[in-house]
Amino acid sequence: MNTVSVVGVGLIGGSFALALRKAGFTGRIIGVSSPAAVRAALELGAIDEASPLEPAASASDVIYLAQPIEQIIETIRVIDAHVRPGKLITDAGSTKLTISEAAAKHLRRGRFVGGHPMAGKESRGVEQAEADLFRGRPYVLTGRDAGLESWIERIGARLVFLDAAEHDRLVALTSHLPQLISTALASLIVDENKAAQVAGPAAMELTRLALSPYEIWRDIFSTNAAGIDAALGAFIGKLEELRSALRDPSMERRFEKAAAAARELRK
Amino acid sequence: MNTVSVVGVGLIGGSFALALRKAGFTGRIIGVSSPAAVRAALELGAIDEASPLEPAASASDVIYLAQPIEQIIETIRVIDAHVRPGKLITDAGSTKLTISEAAAKHLRRGRFVGGHPMAGKESRGVEQAEADLFRGRPYVLTGRDAGLESWIERIGARLVFLDAAEHDRLVALTSHLPQLISTALASLIVDENKAAQVAGPAAMELTRLALSPYEIWRDIFSTNAAGIDAALGAFIGKLEELRSALRDPSMERRFEKAAAAARELRK
Numbered sequence: 001m002n003t004v005s006v007v008g009v010g011l012i013g014g015s016f017a018l019a020l021r022k023a024g025f026t027g028r029i030i031g032v033s034s035p036a037a038v039r040a041a042l043e044l045g046a047i048d049e050a051s052p053l054e055p056a057a058s059a060s061d062v063i064y065l066a067q068p069i070e071q072i073i074e075t076i077r078v079i080d081a082h083v084r085p086g087k088l089i090t091d092a093g094s095t096k097l098t099i100s101e102a103a104a105k106h107l108r109r110g111r112f113v114g115g116h117p118m119a120g121k122e123s124r125g126v127e128q129a130e131a132d133l134f135r136g137r138p139y140v141l142t143g144r145d146a147g148l149e150s151w152i153e154r155i156g157a158r159l160v161f162l163d164a165a166e167h168d169r170l171v172a173l174t175s176h177l178p179q180l181i182s183t184a185l186a187s188l189i190v191d192e193n194k195a196a197q198v199a200g201p202a203a204m205e206l207t208r209l210a211l212s213p214y215e216i217w218r219d220i221f222s223t224n225a226a227g228i229d230a231a232l233g234a235f236i237g238k239l240e241e242l243r244s245a246l247r248d249p250s251m252e253r254r255f256e257k258a259a260a261a262a263r264e265l266r267k
Numbered sequence: 268m269n270t271v272s273v274v275g276v277g278l279i280g281g282s283f284a285l286a287l288r289k290a291g292f293t294g295r296i297i298g299v300s301s302p303a304a305v306r307a308a309l310e311l312g313a314i315d316e317a318s319p320l321e322p323a324a325s326a327s328d329v330i331y332l333a334q335p336i337e338q339i340i341e342t343i344r345v346i347d348a349h350v351r352p353g354k355l356i357t358d359a360g361s362t363k364l365t366i367s368e369a370a371a372k373h374l375r376r377g378r379f380v381g382g383h384p385m386a387g388k389e390s391r392g393v394e395q396a397e398a399d400l401f402r403g404r405p406y407v408l409t410g411r412d413a414g415l416e417s418w419i420e421r422i423g424a425r426l427v428f429l430d431a432a433e434h435d436r437l438v439a440l441t442s443h444l445p446q447l448i449s450t451a452l453a454s455l456i457v458d459e460n461k462a463a464q465v466a467g468p469a470a471m472e473l474t475r476l477a478l479s480p481y482e483i484w485r486d487i488f489s490t491n492a493a494g495i496d497a498a499l500g501a502f503i504g505k506l507e508e509l510r511s512a513l514r515d516p517s518m519e520r521r522f523e524k525a526a527a528a529a530r531e532l533r534k
Contacts, residue, residue: 118465118466118467119467119468120467120468137467138464138465138466138467140465160464160465162461162464162465166461167465170459170461170462170464170465171465173455173456173459173462174456174462174465174466174467174469174470175465175467175469175470177452178452178469178470178472178473179469180506180509180510181448181452181473181506182473182525182529183509183521183522183525184502184505184506184508184509184525185444185445185448185502185505186525186526186528186529186532187505187521187524187525187528188440188498188501188502188505189440189441189528189532190524190525190527190528190531192437192440194429194433194437195437195440195441196531196532197405197427197429197437198385198405198407198427198429198434198437198438198441198442199385199405199441199532200385200386200387200404200405200441200442201387202441202442202445202446202476203441203442203445203532204532204533205445205472205473205475205476206445206448206449206472206473206476207525207528207529207532208472208529209469209472209473210522210525210526210528210529211526211529211530212522212526213522213526214518214519214522214523217518217522218518218519221513221514221518222514225513225514228510228513229510229513232506232509232510233510234455235451235452235455235506236503236506236507238451238452238454238455239447239448239451239499239502239503240503241451242447242450242451242499243447243495243496243499243500246488246492246495246496247488247489247492251481251484251485251488252481252485254450254454255450255477255479255480255481255484256481257454257457258449258450258451258453258454258457258474258477259453259477259478259479259480260457261453261454261456261457261474261477262449262453262474262475262477262478263478264457264463265453265456265463265466265470265471265474266471
């Protein structure tokens with residue numbers, strides 16, 4: 001690939017551009033984003049030039065969509081006429097099924113491979129971008145593309161192949177459920193007048209995600225409601241199991257199993 | 268107070284002893300614990316001498332029980348005959364109602380004020396003890412004692428007065444519930460074959476508590492089962508509320524409320 005367009009130059013898009021450069025990409029990187037974002041990205045050296053979507057799409061071998069989910073879908077709806085046949089369109093959206101369905105429906109000339117880098121930061125915006133954001137993190141692809149795969153490996157991410165439905169079902173458990181847990185816990189603690197007085201490290205740790213702004217979650221909830229509903233149901237089931245076993249000798253085995261699982265996640 | 272006995276010289280007991288020294292306590296600190304623990308505590312300078320419980324109790328102005336909960340209750344059952352009249356017995360157990368009831372039943376000569384420093388570490392044992400463990404952390408007392416209060420302030424902790432029942436109800440929300448949430452989540456993720464592959468920072472953060480060994484939780488669950496059951500019920504209620512509102516405009520307000528609560532906890 002010689003020319004890459006990054007559409008949506010924020011934390012993820014900017015980091016992907018910086019990561020490509022650091023990994024030795026010598027082609028051109030075009031940024032498609034708001035005037036403020038492209039100005040900041042040009043200053044950081046994340047992109048070589050700024051352009052509107054249509055000429056950027058026409059000029060690119062790879063188009064990397066790093067917008068919010070609903071905007072990715074909107075871009076997919078309008079971009080196909082401007083893409084040269086066979087060129088790759090990929091994305092970094094946090095849910096994959098709705099985006100993949102839009103791609104199947106609207107992309108004829110462009111080839112689509114969905115992506116989801118499992119990386120982030122508390123703060124957003126291209127100012128927070130860093131070349132090593134993806135290093136050591138899972139990077140899900142919903143299809144194969146040798147060129148894209150090779151660059152994802154070179155930026156230090158760990159490739160994981162999942163179909164879009166399976167991705168959405170799994171991240172409902174590992175990402176969307178943790179967010180809702182944290183939001184529910186923070187809201188429960190604030191309802192109890194004096195609970196904040198005794199909040200220790202455990203309460204702090206489990207309520208940190210509750211600080212996340214809703215704007216990044218709105219699209220996730222609307223595009224993965226079924227997966228999240230199922231994850232919540234399964235989690236409530238686990239809580240009810242523990243609740244009914246509180247004074248039961250089986251709790252020791254349950255704790256050991258969960259501790260082993262937590263250790264396994266850290267390998 | 269001139270002589271303090273620390274019964275159970277582990278992370279908490281050892282840290283309390285070190286904290287007293289750092290805060291200027293010049294009296295004698297006696298350690299009552301296993302041979303290995305008192306040897307390590309003597310080497311660290313946390314205690315001045317080791318002694319069996321009975322002579323330590325007879326010699327002390329303050330007896331600080333930092334054992335596991337069931338052992339604190341057992342110590343309370345046997346210690347009273349050896350305590351000089353009016354001397355203070357306090358503890359560092361993670362639940363307060365069962366311990367307070369045992370104290371009310373068994374202590375006649377000794378005066379009891381329950382305590383709970385909201386501090387801890389991933390690793391246990393006096394080798395992990397540190398003088399600043401309590402600094403900036405809440406330290407709950409279930410009663411008043413000017414001398415004890417003054418030392419708790421001098422070691423940098425933040426005094427919080429709660430009766431035993433209210434303490435147990437509140438820590439069920441802020442400490443015991445987070446533990447069960449983390450255990451349930453880790454166990455749910457391991458049940459899903461491929462979920463570990465997409466686990467990002469959120470899943471890591473929310474499953475860290477699941478690494479806690481069950482031995483510290485057994486007594487907490489057996490002495491606060493009712494409080495924990497109520498906290499689990501309330502939390503499941505919050506999750507069901509979010510579940511039914513996933514695609515509802517009210518989610519934005521719910522997120523804002525939870526984010527404000529999480530910020531408030533961090534003040």
